[in-house]
Amino acid sequence: MSLIDLANPSRFLKFAERVLPWLAAATAVLMLVGLQQVFAAPDDYQQGATVKIMFIHVPSAWLSMFVWGVMSLAALGTLVWRHPLADVSAKAAVPIGAAFTFIALVTGSLWGRPMWGTYWEWDARLTSVLILFLMYLGLMALWRAVDDPSRAARAAAIITLVGAINLPIIKFSVDWWNTLHQPASVLRIGGPTIHPSLLVPLLIMAVAFSLLFLTLHLAAMRNEILRRRVRTLRLLQASAARA
Numbered sequence: 001m002s003l004i005d006l007a008n009p010s011r012f013l014k015f016a017e018r019v020l021p022w023l024a025a026a027t028a029v030l031m032l033v034g035l036q037q038v039f040a041a042p043d044d045y046q047q048g049a050t051v052k053i054m055f056i057h058v059p060s061a062w063l064s065m066f067v068w069g070v071m072s073l074a075a076l077g078t079l080v081w082r083h084p085l086a087d088v089s090a091k092a093a094v095p096i097g098a099a100f101t102f103i104a105l106v107t108g109s110l111w112g113r114p115m116w117g118t119y120w121e122w123d124a125r126l127t128s129v130l131i132l133f134l135m136y137l138g139l140m141a142l143w144r145a146v147d148d149p150s151r152a153a154r155a156a157a158i159i160t161l162v163g164a165i166n167l168p169i170i171k172f173s174v175d176w177w178n179t180l181h182q183p184a185s186v187l188r189i190g191g192p193t194i195h196p197s198l199l200v201p202l203l204i205m206a207v208a209f210s211l212l213f214l215t216l217h218l219a220a221m222r223n224e225i226l227r228r229r230v231r232t233l234r235l236l237q238a239s240a241a242r243a
Contacts, residue, residue: 003095007084009225016222021184023215030208044198050114051064055202057107058186059209060100064132065167067097072164075157085221087153088228090160091143092220098136105133116180124173125181128166135163149228 006012028154034055043196071093077086087092108126109119120126148151174183185193 009085013222015223016218018140020215020218020222023211023218027211027215029160029210031202033106034201034204034208037204041201042197048160049116050111051198052103053107053205054198055110055205057104057111058202059206060104060107061129062206062221063209063213064097064101064104065170066210067093067100068132068136068160068164068167070217071097073159075160078153078157085225087149087157088221088224090153090156092135092217092224094139094143094156096216098133098140098210099130099137101133105129112180121180123181124167124177125170125179128170128173132163132166135159135166218239 007014028107038052039053041052041055043049052234074083074086074090077083080089105126108129112121113119119220132188142156142159146155173179175179186199186202194202
C-alpha cells in the first residue's frame with residue numbers, strides 16, 4: 001500500500017487497524033527497556049540522581065518541537081496539496097504536542113530547582129517553549145470554536161505555519177542569548193558530550209517516546225475520521241428530518 005492510497009480515509013482506517021497493535025506493542029517493549037536502562041544508569045557526579053529527570057525531559061522537549069514540525073507539514077498539505085487527511089493529521093497531533101510540551105515544562109522546572117535554585121526563569125529557552133505551549137492551547141481552542149472542519153483546518157494551518165517561526169528560536173536560543181539552560185549536548189556538530197552510560201538510555205527513551213507519539217497520533221487520526229463520519233451521518237439525518 002502506497003502513501004497515496006492512504007489518502008483514502010477507508011484505506012487509512014484499515015491500515016491503522018493493522019498497524020496500531022504492533023506499534024503499541026513495540027512502544028511498550030521499548031519503554032520497558034528504556035526504563036530498565038534508566039534505573040541502571042549511574043548518578044551524575046555533580047547532579048546526583050536528579051540527572052535522571054533528563055530521560056523524561058529531553059525526549060518530551062524534542063517531541064514538543066517535532067510534533068509542531070509534523071503539524072507544519074500537514075498545514076502545507078491542507079493549504080497547498082489539498083490532501084484529504086492533512087487536517088485530520090494536524091488536529092490529531094495538537095493535544096499530543098501540547099501534552100509533550102507540558103511535560104517538558106514541568107520536568108524542566110523540577111530539574112531546574114536544585115540546579116539553578118529556581119523553578120522558573122524568564123530566559124529565552126524557557127520563554128520560547130512556554131510560547132509554544134500557549135500556541136498549542138490556542139490551536140486546540142480554535143478547533144473547538146469553529147464548527148466547520150474545513151474552515152477550522154484552513155485557519156489552523158495558517159497559524160501553524162506562522163508559529164513554526166518559533167522552532168528555530170527554541171533550538172538556537174541557547175546560542176543566540178545568555179540563558180540558564182545548558183547548550184546542546186546530544187545533537188551538536190562536535191558529537192555528543194554526554195557519557196555513553198547516560199547517552200544510551202537517553203536515546204532509547206527518545207525512540208520509545210517517538211513510537212508513543214506515532215501510536216497516539218495514528219489512533220487519534222482514526223478516531224477523528226470516525227468522528228467526522230458520525231457528524232456527517234447526523235447532518236444527513238437532520239436534513240432528511242427537515243425534508
